[in-house]
Every structure is written in C-alpha cells, then in structure tokens.
Amino acid sequence: MDAFTNSTVAGSLPSNNSVAPRVENEKKSDFDLFFDFNFKDLNKTDFEKWFAAMAECVFGVDFELVKAGGKKGDKKSDGRRISTETVYQCYAPESPDKFANYAATKISDSFPAVLGFWPQMKEWVFIHNNEDGLPTSASDKLEELRKLYPSLTISTGSRRFLKDQLHDRLSLQQMADLYPKAAIDVEGVQMEHVRPLLKRIISERGKHFGSLEFGEIPDEAKVEFNHLSEASKFDIKRARTNVDVVSRFLDGQNNPSNVSVIQTAMREKYLQLVGLGYEPDEILGKLCEYVRIGATSAEVAASHIIVTYFFDSCDVFENVPVS
Structure with missing residues (x-):
C-alpha cells in the first residue's frame, strides 16, 4: 500500500531500496514536522505505538513492551523500563473535550490494576496527548494517589516530555526509520x-x-x-x-x-x-x-x-x- 494510504505512526513507503531516507542529508530539526503531526493527530492505539517505538529506540533492551492478550490484556502497561521499574500508561482520546471529561476516570480505573500486575513498580508515568495539561479533576486524582502511595513516584508526560526525553534523543537513522515519509x-x-x-x-x-x-x-x-x-x-x-x-x-x-x-x-x-x-x-x-x-x-x-x-x-x- 502506498505511503499516502497509511495512518499508523508515520506510514510506510513502497518496498524499494531507492526510497530509503538519505540520513546524511538530514538534520534532526527536519523531523520536527513529523513529531508535530504524530502528537497532534494520532490517538488511541496509534499514539501508544508511536510512544512505544520511540521508547524502544531510546531505552533499547531496558524497555519492555507487553502485547495485549489473554485475561490479563496488556497488564495495564504501554511499556515498562526495567532498570527503574517504571511503568508507562498512555491515554490519547480523540479530542480535548473527551480528555477533560474522562482523564480522571482513566487514572482511577487503571491505577489499582497496575499495582496488581506490577508489585515491584517504583514509578508510574501517565502519558497523554493533551498539550494544555491536565484538567483539575485529573490533577486532583493524581494527588490523591500520591498521598495513598507515598513510596511511589507518580508522574505525567505530554508533548514536552515526548519531545525532549524521547524524540530529540533519537539518532538521525532512528528518526528516519520511525518517520519513513520523510523520505x-x-x-x-x-x-x-x-x-x-x-x-x-x-x-x-x-x-x-x-x-x-x-x-x-x-x-x-x-x-x-x-x-x-x-x-x-x-x-x-x-x-x-x-x-x-x-x-x-x-x-x-x-x-x-x-x-x-x-x-x-x-x-x-x-x-x-x-x-x-x-x-x-x-x-x-x-x-x-x-x-x-x-x-x-x-x-x-x-x-x-x-x-x-x-x-x-x-x-x-x-x-x-x-x-
């Protein structure tokens, strides 16, 4: 299928060696357009896959992705960093309104199950696609969890986190692989x-x-x-x-x-x-x-x-x- 037709992460190109990105002519800022598109327009599982792809590049074998299946599903995890016992969970609905209305419920429903699946967890990071930040209801829910579980670090990450800690830490070749439409x-x-x-x-x-x-x-x-x-x-x-x-x-x-x-x-x-x-x-x-x-x-x-x-x-x- 042509690059025009794909909606996952960054699309794919025809299987021909001549369309591979020439990374020696690129600079990292050339890929910012593709980051902006993915952050703004991907949601649900596409957003999760994009996050996981960047995390795998940055953390390598220290990042463990759990595929959904069976009664346990994906164990309420969109990825785990083994060395720090950090569990990441993404929430990327289709609109800011839906995020504002349901983010607190998502946190409330997910966190107890996360603890059950990952008893050794030291940090939980709530990754989301709302550039304007958390609604007060979601912020209040996170503060409640911090008080209930003082031994855990409970964090959030959105556009700035994804850009600084993941996207901008990719090599040029990794960016070219992640965003094949750049070719x-x-x-x-x-x-x-x-x-x-x-x-x-x-x-x-x-x-x-x-x-x-x-x-x-x-x-x-x-x-x-x-x-x-x-x-x-x-x-x-x-x-x-x-x-x-x-x-x-x-x-x-x-x-x-x-x-x-x-x-x-x-x-x-x-x-x-x-x-x-x-x-x-x-x-x-x-x-x-x-x-x-x-x-x-x-x-x-x-x-x-x-x-x-x-x-x-x-x-x-x-x-x-x-x-």
Whole structure:
C-alpha cells in the first residue's frame, strides 16, 4: 500500500531500496514536522505505538513492551523500563473535550490494576496527548494517589516530555526509520521528475480521449467531505508546497488537448477505483501508483504532487455540494 494510504505512526513507503531516507542529508530539526503531526493527530492505539517505538529506540533492551492478550490484556502497561521499574500508561482520546471529561476516570480505573500486575513498580508515568495539561479533576486524582502511595513516584508526560526525553534523543537513522515519509522529498521534485510521468499518460491515453465534467477549485472542506484520514491530509498538505511544477508543465503544452487528456485519465481512474469499492485513503494511494512508472524516491514524491494537483483542481475526488 502506498505511503499516502497509511495512518499508523508515520506510514510506510513502497518496498524499494531507492526510497530509503538519505540520513546524511538530514538534520534532526527536519523531523520536527513529523513529531508535530504524530502528537497532534494520532490517538488511541496509534499514539501508544508511536510512544512505544520511540521508547524502544531510546531505552533499547531496558524497555519492555507487553502485547495485549489473554485475561490479563496488556497488564495495564504501554511499556515498562526495567532498570527503574517504571511503568508507562498512555491515554490519547480523540479530542480535548473527551480528555477533560474522562482523564480522571482513566487514572482511577487503571491505577489499582497496575499495582496488581506490577508489585515491584517504583514509578508510574501517565502519558497523554493533551498539550494544555491536565484538567483539575485529573490533577486532583493524581494527588490523591500520591498521598495513598507515598513510596511511589507518580508522574505525567505530554508533548514536552515526548519531545525532549524521547524524540530529540533519537539518532538521525532512528528518526528516519520511525518517520519513513520523510523520505518523500516533495520539495525536491523538479520538472524532470514530473515530465515523464505526465507525458506517459498523454501518450497512452491520447488515442482514446474522452471527455468528463470537472469541478470548481475546492476549499479545505473538500478534504473533510471525502473522509480522508489525518495521514492523508498531512500528505496532501506537504505536497501542496510544490504543485506549481505540475502547473508549469501543463501551461507549457503546445497542444491544449494534452491537458484534457490527463484530466480525463485521472478522472476515469478515480471513478474506476470508486466503482471497485476502494476506501478514500486507498484511492489516493492507488492514484499515486497509477501515475508512477517505477518506484524511485523521486517518482514517489512526484506522484504525490501530481495527484495533489488534480485533487485541488477537482479532477479527482468529490466536491462539497453547493448549498
């Protein structure tokens, strides 16, 4: 499945050695964009997996991840640091409102069970995705537990903890492994990368050119209307920074019908995928595969930019109905 279609942690790229991140050209600050996306938009099990992946990189074999299964589940743990007897538990609901309403209940329900599973525990860390901090109800519950269990250290960790203690302690190679979408260099795409992909469509489809109706330029509501995942929204937002390279190619066509050929090909492919029952994220990925000739790093990035251009020009996906 294409990098456009994945919503877990950071997505995955096509299995081709040519798309592996070139870490020697990167610096750690280049990955801050991916940290911000994961912290802001991942929730529930995706957030837990992201936390655990960073902790495993930082702590190595000192970090123990317990897979859920059987009557004990995951033993109320999203990871344990063995040397310090620290147990981590994540709570990352879908919205700040839900966090405010249920964080205290989550703490209250979890902590007694944690003690039962980990009697040697010395520290319990409540990891969460609420950048504004704890609601007073959750803070009060933690203070209550600190008084009841004075021998234990009871802590919390949110954005600053995840950034300073985990993300920023990763090596460049670990960051590249954790965020494989960083290998998609959309800003590096030039005309030489876009031209052969679009010329192939003109060559292959020009002989049986048809016509379809196309929509108006969309607003941001189009992304929501088509039920695309947060990961797909992120990919489209990144690709938009360089869609002008597609515009320049189309504007430079001596034969105006070439533009209509490409538009029709993209629209027909989109409608075919809809008819086959693919989900929106899958369609976005399949369109990228359709555009590409191979799977080099440059082609992967160029295909994302091309598909985003035709998304924004309303040749693919559905427009928000005008009320």
